[in-house]
Amino acid sequence: MNSFVYNIPTKVYFGENQLGNLTKELLKFGKRVLMAYGGGSIKRIGLYDKVIGELNAAGMEVYELAGIEPNPRIESVRAGVKLCKEHNIDVILAVGGGSTIDAAKFMAAGSCVEHDPWEFFGANAKPIDNALPIVTILTLAATGSEMDTAGVISNLETGDKLGRLAPALLPKVSFLDPTLTYSVSKFQTACGAADIMSHIIEVYFNTQVDLFMLDCFMEGMLKTIVKFAPEALADPENYEARANLMWTSSWAINGFINGGKRKAWSCHPMEHELSAVYDITHGLGLAILTPRWMEYCLDESNVDKYVQYGVNVFGIDSSLDKMDIARQSIRLTAEFLFDTLGLQRTFTEVGIKREDFELMARKACRYGEIKGFKTLTQADVVNIFEMCL
Amino acid sequence: MNSFVYNIPTKVYFGENQLGNLTKELLKFGKRVLMAYGGGSIKRIGLYDKVIGELNAAGMEVYELAGIEPNPRIESVRAGVKLCKEHNIDVILAVGGGSTIDAAKFMAAGSCVEHDPWEFFGANAKPIDNALPIVTILTLAATGSEMDTAGVISNLETGDKLGRLAPALLPKVSFLDPTLTYSVSKFQTACGAADIMSHIIEVYFNTQVDLFMLDCFMEGMLKTIVKFAPEALADPENYEARANLMWTSSWAINGFINGGKRKAWSCHPMEHELSAVYDITHGLGLAILTPRWMEYCLDESNVDKYVQYGVNVFGIDSSLDKMDIARQSIRLTAEFLFDTLGLQRTFTEVGIKREDFELMARKACRYGEIKGFKTLTQADVVNIFEMCL
Numbered sequence: 001m002n003s004f005v006y007n008i009p010t011k012v013y014f015g016e017n018q019l020g021n022l023t024k025e026l027l028k029f030g031k032r033v034l035m036a037y038g039g040g041s042i043k044r045i046g047l048y049d050k051v052i053g054e055l056n057a058a059g060m061e062v063y064e065l066a067g068i069e070p071n072p073r074i075e076s077v078r079a080g081v082k083l084c085k086e087h088n089i090d091v092i093l094a095v096g097g098g099s100t101i102d103a104a105k106f107m108a109a110g111s112c113v114e115h116d117p118w119e120f121f122g123a124n125a126k127p128i129d130n131a132l133p134i135v136t137i138l139t140l141a142a143t144g145s146e147m148d149t150a151g152v153i154s155n156l157e158t159g160d161k162l163g164r165l166a167p168a169l170l171p172k173v174s175f176l177d178p179t180l181t182y183s184v185s186k187f188q189t190a191c192g193a194a195d196i197m198s199h200i201i202e203v204y205f206n207t208q209v210d211l212f213m214l215d216c217f218m219e220g221m222l223k224t225i226v227k228f229a230p231e232a233l234a235d236p237e238n239y240e241a242r243a244n245l246m247w248t249s250s251w252a253i254n255g256f257i258n259g260g261k262r263k264a265w266s267c268h269p270m271e272h273e274l275s276a277v278y279d280i281t282h283g284l285g286l287a288i289l290t291p292r293w294m295e296y297c298l299d300e301s302n303v304d305k306y307v308q309y310g311v312n313v314f315g316i317d318s319s320l321d322k323m324d325i326a327r328q329s330i331r332l333t334a335e336f337l338f339d340t341l342g343l344q345r346t347f348t349e350v351g352i353k354r355e356d357f358e359l360m361a362r363k364a365c366r367y368g369e370i371k372g373f374k375t376l377t378q379a380d381v382v383n384i385f386e387m388c389l
Numbered sequence: 390m391n392s393f394v395y396n397i398p399t400k401v402y403f404g405e406n407q408l409g410n411l412t413k414e415l416l417k418f419g420k421r422v423l424m425a426y427g428g429g430s431i432k433r434i435g436l437y438d439k440v441i442g443e444l445n446a447a448g449m450e451v452y453e454l455a456g457i458e459p460n461p462r463i464e465s466v467r468a469g470v471k472l473c474k475e476h477n478i479d480v481i482l483a484v485g486g487g488s489t490i491d492a493a494k495f496m497a498a499g500s501c502v503e504h505d506p507w508e509f510f511g512a513n514a515k516p517i518d519n520a521l522p523i524v525t526i527l528t529l530a531a532t533g534s535e536m537d538t539a540g541v542i543s544n545l546e547t548g549d550k551l552g553r554l555a556p557a558l559l560p561k562v563s564f565l566d567p568t569l570t571y572s573v574s575k576f577q578t579a580c581g582a583a584d585i586m587s588h589i590i591e592v593y594f595n596t597q598v599d600l601f602m603l604d605c606f607m608e609g610m611l612k613t614i615v616k617f618a619p620e621a622l623a624d625p626e627n628y629e630a631r632a633n634l635m636w637t638s639s640w641a642i643n644g645f646i647n648g649g650k651r652k653a654w655s656c657h658p659m660e661h662e663l664s665a666v667y668d669i670t671h672g673l674g675l676a677i678l679t680p681r682w683m684e685y686c687l688d689e690s691n692v693d694k695y696v697q698y699g700v701n702v703f704g705i706d707s708s709l710d711k712m713d714i715a716r717q718s719i720r721l722t723a724e725f726l727f728d729t730l731g732l733q734r735t736f737t738e739v740g741i742k743r744e745d746f747e748l749m750a751r752k753a754c755r756y757g758e759i760k761g762f763k764t765l766t767q768a769d770v771v772n773i774f775e776m777c778l
Contacts, residue, residue, distance in 0.1 A: 001632060003404025008397075015392025015649060212616065213633050213640075216609025224602040243390060244602050247648075251602075259636075260404060 001209055002260030007167070010147045010254075014176045014247065016239075019050060019137070023058035025173045029133045030090025032061045034083055036104045037095045038068045042139060045183050051095060051137065063087050065107075068096065071275055071282070072103035074155045077117045080107030084132060094136045094171075097192075098143025101136050102151035105169040108132040118155060121162040123367070128166035136174040141181055141246040142192030142283060144199060144253030146174040154276060160363070161276035163268075176250070178242035186233050190341035191283030193229035193245065197222065197337075198286040199252040202265040205294070205305055205373040210259045218257050219312040221248045226313065230340050266372035267293050270381055273360035280350055287343045288350070291334035292387040297374040298326055305373075306330070347388045357385045390598055391649030396556070399536045399643075403565045403636065405628075408439060408526070412447035414562045418522045419479025421450045423472055425493045426484045427457045431528060434572050440484060440526065452476050454496075457485065460664055460671070461492035463544045466506045469496030473521060483525045483560075487532025490525050491540035494558040497521040507544060510551040512756070517555035525563040530570055530635040531581030531672060533588060533642030535563040543665060549752070550665035552657075565639065567631035575622050579730035580672030582618035582634065586611065586726075587675040588641040591654040594683070594694055594762040599648045607646050608701040610637045615702065619729050655761035656682050659770055662749035669739055676732045677739070680723035681776040686763040687715055694762075695719070736777045746774045 013021055026033055033055060042048045055062050063083055068076045083089065084107060094104035108131035110117035119126045138146045145151060150165040184192070204218045224244050231241035251257070270293070271285040298306060303322045310316040310329030318325070338345040347353075361381035370376040376384075402410055415422055422444060431437045444451050452472055457465045472478065473496060483493035497520035499506035508515045527535045534540060539554040573581070593607045613633050620630035640646070659682070660674040687695060692711045699705040699718030707714070727734040736742075750770035759765040765773070 001404070001629060003402070003407055006401040006403060009400075011398075012395040013392070014395060015390070018392055209629070211633055211636055212629075213610060213613040213637050216612055217606050220605025220609050221602060223605055227601065240390060240598070240601075244600055247600055248602050 001211070002262060004258070004260040006256065008147065008170070008254050008256065010171050011173045012147065012176055012250070013173070015243075016177055016179055018175055018177060019054060022051070022054050022135075022137075022175065023060065026055075026060065026091055026093065026135055027058065029172070031059070032063070032087060032090045033093050034063045034065060034080065034087070034089045034107070035093045035095060036065045036068060036080060036100055036107065038066075038070070038097070038100050041183065042095055045180065047095065047137070047139070047180060051093075063089065068100045068103045070099050071154045071161065071279055072099040074118050074153050076103050077106045077110060077153060080104070081110035081117055084108075084111035089132060091133045091135060094134060095139065097138070097140030098145040101134075101138075101145035101171070102143070102153065104134055104136070105131070105145070105151040106153055106164075108134050109166070109169060120164050121153065121160070125164065128164070128168050131166075131168040134169070134171045136171045137180070138174060138176050138246070139180045140184055140188065140192055141242070141249040142195045144196070144249050146171055146176065147250040147254040149255070150253075152272065159276060161272045163272065174250075176246050178239055178246050181242045181246060182237045184236070186236075186342070188281070189232050189236070190229070190343050191281045191287070192249065193225050193283070193341055194287035194290075194337055194343060195283035196245070196249045196252045197225050198267055198283075198290055200257065201290060202268060202372070203257050203261060204309065205297075206261050206263050207302060207373060208261045208263060210261050214257050214259045215308070217251075219309075221252055222313045224248050226336060233341070264370055264372045266370055266374075266376060269364045269370055270384065273364045274352060276363070277356055277360060278350070278352055280352070284343055284350065287337040287341070288345065288347060288388050289384065291330050291337065292384050294330045294333065296380070296384050296387065298330070302373070347385070352388075354386075354389065357382050361385065390600070391651060393647070393649040395645065397536065397559070397643050397645065399560050400562045401536065401565055401639070402562070404632075405566055405568055407564055407566060408443060411440070411443050411524075411526075411564065412449065415444075415449065415480055415482065415524055416447065418561070420448070421452070421476060421479045422482050423452045423454060423469065423476070423478045423496070424482045424484060425454045425457060425469060425489055425496065427455075427459070427486070427489050430572065431484050434569065436484065436526070436528070436569060440482075452478065457489045457492045459488050460543045460550065460668055461488040463507050463542050465492050466495045466499060466542060469493070470499035470506055473497075473500035478521060480522045480524060483523060484528065486527070486529030487534040490523075490527075490534035490560070491532070491542065493523055493525070494520065494534070494540040495542055495553075497523050498555070498558060509553050510542065510549070514553065517553070517557050520555075520557040523558070523560045525560045526569070527563060527565050527635070528569045529573055529577065529581055530631070530638040531584045533585070533638050535560055535565065536639040536643040538644070539642075541661065548665060550661045552661065563639075565635050567628055567635050570631045570635060571626045573625070575625075575731070577670070578621050578625070579618070579732050580670045580676070581638065582614050582672070582730060583676035583679075583726055583732060584672035585634070585638045585641045586614050587656055587672075587679055589646065590679060591657060591761070592646050592650060593698065594686070595650050595652050596691060596762060597650050597652060599650050603646050603648045604697070606640075608698075610641055611702045613637050615725060622730070653759055653761045655759055655763075655765060658753045658759055659773065662753045663741060665752070666745055666749060667739070667741055669741070673732055673739065676726040676730070677734065677736060677777050678773065680719050680726065681773050683719045683722065685769070685773050685776065687719070691762070736774070741777075743775075743778065746771050750774065
């Protein structure tokens, strides 16, 4: 069992009607705020007007950066850095889902250095020692960016989609109001659920012995998704369902469940190459990959983990044969993702073609083999892609 | 479902061999440290020498306050405040279990005011706005004081044992090394497990609807205690068992599992009166009270909570009659506490006498009825005490 450091000081206002605390928190950092957001959804649900109203009433100096893309691009980050430097911004307010928050993180870091923010990524990445403070208002339960130190940025010029983590990127304060996710479409709700599920599975399926307590927490979060994602799809304004998905999204990836485990993730690095080339929704790519990856990795040496998962999350009868439980757990995972959540089940359906497999596999293994639950070579990645066709 | 604020910025070094980070963390606050501890146990296990060695090597100015009692007394707090003021202390290092950490919290707060620290307690308690920074090295998995904002202090003069919470009391950094609990006696290990269990049960048995995800976490922690407390008793140097109990102790009471629930606790206010009068170990008092309180509260209106608990924690067959499941869950809780953990099962065995019931019940209800899972009047408290004889 490895030692670890737990350090997640993000303050979270959870629930309805918490935005009255927004400017009090922002003003701890200063008066000049850059408000970053994506498309028109925050205007459609009235959130934009509400936030601007609060900021103006508190006498804050507000600058705006709109149009941050899903799979956010380095150009948006550069635009944000430029605004922060020009206007001597004190704090960045990210209003949106993971894409907006991820972009805000690298604007915050980029504002503290002279080099181009793309230099934070890749094999010779520059250090991230400082960042402007970030406050978030979350509108989508998915990536967990509201309470973690990570972000992923796409560069269409180089064809790369690269992640980075650094403690300085952790948001200082996040506002999680489940009602702000009422208007999230069925498709995005399903993709968000698949993303959260994947964050947990990437840690849970691990050959390192770690705290039983954390395994219980992960099983609890997986059960929460299995129970409430369908309820949110059936009844988008179900507060209990939206609240459970939202708080689960944060705890799935803030580092807590990780304990001392040090294995790499598997489906995420594969998926990032899909969405780098095809610009598909991250959670959809993960959904297609996950059950195939589970099937590809299963063997006698690791079957116990599948059994634990199948019994504790899906309630499979523990007296059955281990391999049968394992296969049933993979089948139930696939059924949940494709039948219950209604996500597309193959690369073919979403237009991902065999001709790009070699390139995407090579990029997924750009730093060497993927040393996760089971070590994956470039050839293994191609094999898993083949299973997804 | 109520809204809530999550804000637990304590940094935790978890695992073996983390003490090399101690002085780096202390020096963030300054060079003058007050090291507070209890009896001789930290000397016996070599921890005292190790810590002093680290502090000296880093050139820190060290003052000591030894002899903090189990059920820590206001006199110790006063002595600590005096030392902090005299020597202009920058940071308090509490080395020990919950008693030492609780005492350190009120030394830290008392050092920032002119009045006597006992004035932080009771009906007309003075505010706690500031406190010296607190760093802890935990040697007992039980109270969770290493990662929460609360503490309990006894005043033998007035016969009171009173709790208080304030954000300023939250430790800045805590060191949780499971090997430091290897030498904890069987009795104290059992009392610690009962204490952790009670912290969870006090929140779990709640009539307010809250996040399912948090209920799953609580069930996971209860299963962790049921699994690992016996292993720690059988094999005191079982790292996995000690580690699971230790991290569970922190998360059982740091506020996370509470979500938006606002009901008062029940067994804790009753128990504090037992240990105020009889100076018994807190966890033992809780163990004796808990199954009786569960039995006293059970009725048709709340049976579902017992069913959820019995099925998810103890694996009772969910197809049985609800009341049968509930009664079985109470019986299994009692068996775990008294047979598996080996704790004494009655007031009679520990010397608590009927003649003090009225006084203790009146004090338990000093602020009115206990508005917990089921509202308890003073007469209800006496009835529960009677069941414990």
